Amino acid sequence: MTEELESFGNMPDPRMRIELPLAQEGIEAGFPAPNGGYIDGGLDVNEFLVHNPRSTYLYCVHGESMRDAGIMQGDYVLVDSSLEVEDGDIVVASVDGEFTIKELHKGPPLRLVPRNPDFEPLNIPELADVRIIGPVISVVRRYRRD
Secondary structure (H helix, E strand, C coil): CCCEEEEEEECCCCCCCCEEEECCCCCCCCCCCCCCCCCCEEEEHHHHHCCCHHHEEEEEEECCCCHHHCCCCCCEEEEECCCCCCCCCEEEEEECCEEEEEEEECCCCCEEECCCCCCCCEECCCCCCEEEEEEEEEEECCCCCC
């Protein structure tokens, strides 16, 4: 079973800066740590996430097959089609005209493997029409919608 991905085309003009305040202190995910709340600089979101603007695409994920990789329904993934894919990369691919997001196993045989045990791997037949769009370079998730 494949997941649907909705493409949002190329990213914005790379010259447009979207700089957000950046605190240099880390945030503890375990026990709380004292944090003075000091802002130490800025982080340009485009520069951090997008290195090749003309080959970077944004897709919205529909489905649960990549849940255990931390990619959830409604997340957005950034894919850079200029990067060479490596075995084990999470990729966006087109298989016989259907788009999916899976972990690439070059094989042989070529397989696209979900990261959720409720889904079966896609073993790609030799004559299948497969196009690897590119590796996923980032996941964007929104928690609050106001």
